[in-house]
Amino acid sequence: MSIYAKCSNCEEPFERLFKFCPNCGLSVVGEGYTDHAGVAVRDLFNIARSFSSVLDLEVLLKKISNAVERLTRSEASSVMLLDDNKEYLYFKTAGGEKGNLVKTIKIPSGHGIAGWVAKNGQPLLIKDVSKDPRFSASLADDKSGFKTRSILCVPMIIQDEIIGVMEVLNKKSNAPGGEFTTDDLDILESLSGFAAVSIVNSRLTSDQKNFFANIMEILIAAVESRPRNSMGHCWRVAQASCSIARRLKISGQSYKNIYYAAILHDLGYMGVQRQARERSGSVSYEKMEHQHPIIGSEMVSTIHLIEGCAPLIRAHHEMWDGSGFPSGLKKESIPIGARIISFVEAMEDFKDSFDGENLDEHEVRVRLEQFASENIDKLFDPQIVAAYLVESTAGIQS
Ligand SMILES: [Fe+2]
Numbered sequence: 001m002s003i004y005a006k007c008s009n010c011e012e013p014f015e016r017l018f019k020f021c022p023n024c025g026l027s028v029v030g031e032g033y034t035d036h037a038g039v040a041v042r043d044l045f046n047i048a049r050s051f052s053s054v055l056d057l058e059v060l061l062k063k064i065s066n067a068v069e070r071l072t073r074s075e076a077s078s079v080m081l082l083d084d085n086k087e088y089l090y091f092k093t094a095g096g097e098k099g100n101l102v103k104t105i106k107i108p109s110g111h112g113i114a115g116w117v118a119k120n121g122q123p124l125l126i127k128d129v130s131k132d133p134r135f136s137a138s139l140a141d142d143k144s145g146f147k148t149r150s151i152l153c154v155p156m157i158i159q160d161e162i163i164g165v166m167e168v169l170n171k172k173s174n175a176p177g178g179e180f181t182t183d184d185l186d187i188l189e190s191l192s193g194f195a196a197v198s199i200v201n202s203r204l205t206s207d208q209k210n211f212f213a214n215i216m217e218i219l220i221a222a223v224e225s226r227p228r229n230s231m232g233h234c235w236r237v238a239q240a241s242c243s244i245a246r247r248l249k250i251s252g253q254s255y256k257n258i259y260y261a262a263i264l265h266d267l268g269y270m271g272v273q274r275q276a277r278e279r280s281g282s283v284s285y286e287k288m289e290h291q292h293p294i295i296g297s298e299m300v301s302t303i304h305l306i307e308g309c310a311p312l313i314r315a316h317h318e319m320w321d322g323s324g325f326p327s328g329l330k331k332e333s334i335p336i337g338a339r340i341i342s343f344v345e346a347m348e349d350f351k352d353s354f355d356g357e358n359l360d361e362h363e364v365r366v367r368l369e370q371f372a373s374e375n376i377d378k379l380f381d382p383q384i385v386a387a388y389l390v391e392s393t394a395g396i397q398s
């Protein structure tokens with residue numbers, strides 16, 4: 001037996017081992033016999049693989065739509081989602097040549113085929129839309145110039161909640177039989193399940209990001225409301241620390257740790273105050289100053305997402321020559337991220353010391369550069385001062 005088969009669809013020869021034609025995607029079982037099973041399995045594997053590699057929801061839905069159009073041999077497909085109040089459907093993706101034109105359309109729930117499916121949670125297979133009273137051609141067809149003849153539409157349901165519908169339009173005229181079948185319905189139901197899961201996952205991810213960003217804003221506002229911290233101090237420290245870190249070619253997780261540690265470096269002041277209240281006493285300025293890095297690092301070490309910045313917060317007042325606190329660490333025993341934040345924090349404090357002098361921008365910069373240079377290899381790591389001076393010069397030139 002030959003190890004090559006000839007695709008009965010596109011006539012391309014291919015290795016029999018592969019079970020489907022790499023040119024057109026149809027599978028061959030035995031001589032000249034084609035079916036969809038091999039293609040469906042391959043597409044499902046491809047899409048499942050995409051879940052771990054494609055973070056972009058639009059790209060993932062496009063892949064799913066392409067697969068569903070190919071597998072059901074349809075002219076177009078679309079994914080429509082219900083709005084938060086379940087009052088109307090809007091297009092999330094729309095395939096076919098004029099898909100973009102329909103993206104602005106909103107379909108009231110219960111209206112048309114898609115609206116009916118969204119309201120009732122049941123699939124519809126309609127071979128001739130002109131004979132179905134639920135079909136409303138005035139919506140997407142008018143806008144796109146597309147002429148719908150047949151529709152297959154299924155609800156997308158997650159945990160008993162209908163989140164939208166997925167539909168394919170017009171069986172291609174050269175497809176065997178020329179009509180949608182229950183096999184097509186099975187394929188659409190399987191793939192719409194993928195689409196629904198990817199949509200829900202993407203919503204969860206963006207909700208988590210929003211939640212995290214909001215919590216950060218609240219924490220920063222609370223830290224900056226303290227008398228010791230001026231407005232914008234946390235962001236200024238983060239911005240300056242990150243520009244030095246980039247100059248030192250720090251990237252990936254180490255860079256993120258510096259960013260979060262710089263934003264939250266003084267969080268510990270709040271913890272010190274709370275502890276004092278619990279013991280119904282007051283804390284001396286000196287004790288508060290020495291405790292805040294330790295308490296701040298303990299506070300963030302319990303939050304999995306940002307636990308990596310705990311050692312940097314703990315060491316953000318250590319100094320290169322060992323004169324800092326809370327542990328008196330020296331040189332490279334201080335994490336590089338903490339050395340950067342400590343430098344920026346010291347520069348902020350120095351800047352505060354001549355706050356009332358009404359200096360212009362140039363005079364402020366000269367003083368800061370002089371302070372940094374005088375403390376090279378004393379308070380500050382030389383490579384960090386060098387990176388700061390380059391950044392400072394670049395700031396004037398830009
Ligand atoms: Fe600070």
Ligand SMILES: [Fe+2]
Pocket residue numbers: 265266292316317345
């Ligand atoms: Fe601090």
